[in-house]
Amino acid sequence: MVTTRKGEGRRTLRAFVVELVLYGLLVTAYFFGVLLFLGPRLVQLETQHIRLYAVVAILLILGQAVLLEAITTGLLRLLRGGRSE
């Protein structure tokens, strides 16, 4: 009983670590993507259309938080062959 619980705990921990690593990679890639493709435009927006910049800023941070987590979950599901752990 205790061994089963320990094994289950270890599996959950492993799944969590894998999820964190994958999410971490995606979050970092997202930042470089934004910097590379949107960097100059964001600077321009900030100086010329500040209200639009405010909306884009919130969307970008929400995107990094929500979208990437959804992608991580989707990717993990794909890796596990459709099983959701």
Added chain:
Amino acid sequence: MYFPISHSYINPIYLVVTGFVVGLLGGFFGVGGSFIAGPALRAMGLDWNFAVGTDLAHIVGKSVVAAKRHRALGNVDLRLGLIMTIGTIGGAELGAQLIQALKRAGNVNFIVSVVSIAVYLSISTFMIWESWRTLAKSNRSKLRKRSGTATIKADQSAFMHVTKALQRLRIWPMIRLPTSGVTISLWIIVLVSFIGGLFSGFLGGGAGYIRMPSLVYVLGIPTHLAVGTDLFEIIISAGYGTFTHAIKGNVDILIALVMHTGAAIGAQIGAIATQYFAGPKIRLAFVPLPLIGAAIVIYTLLSGHKL
């Protein structure tokens, strides 16, 4: 690394590590962590206005990640969170207006500093007393013998008699919160959220240091749920703050995104960690946070340098 929006050079690793620490604290305690992130950004030479606005932006992202994780663990009372939104926004607006009035009167820094020191010290003192008493009481009654998440989440508080008295106040309309197992007057919920919002607008940040304890002691919400629901509230107050700061040109979103790479990871670890600690222990561990805030304000007041 050069950040063109705020015209500043900051080491991205420093930002990631700062974000990670703030995320960890946020996920575990349900606070925004602006009392650490703000001074950390200032220490890198970022202007004060950019430090405040950028910090708020990264708090939004981190709180979304932590709140989502807490929701998956069953630690968010969505109904309570949505009701509290009314008071939070109203309070935040009044807090901001108060700041403007004090600015006109010319003594904003001194008054805000004194109020924040008094609030931080009161919260810490009260929480030490309460969580210590609760832990002593639960030790005596051997309630900590059993392990498992269900027992850990079943919360106790030495202040429960006052909380119960507040819950007995039958001021219409009464709101049932099945997730938290509480029935309480709408007006008490609005009052608690209004005060949280007021401090958020008045002292800056998400005001989790006052809202999380209020949820536990005034509304009687179990600590784990208070942490998760508070994070939900911080998304609203920090989101509102980010927008208003961004239209004033105070947000460098590229810095916020770098900080968030660390914060997102820290927030998830912090949220998961709450599952291994009982409510009174989380509350006792919370005590140093307002004290750090008080120490920063005292330093600023005495030295004249804003951290």
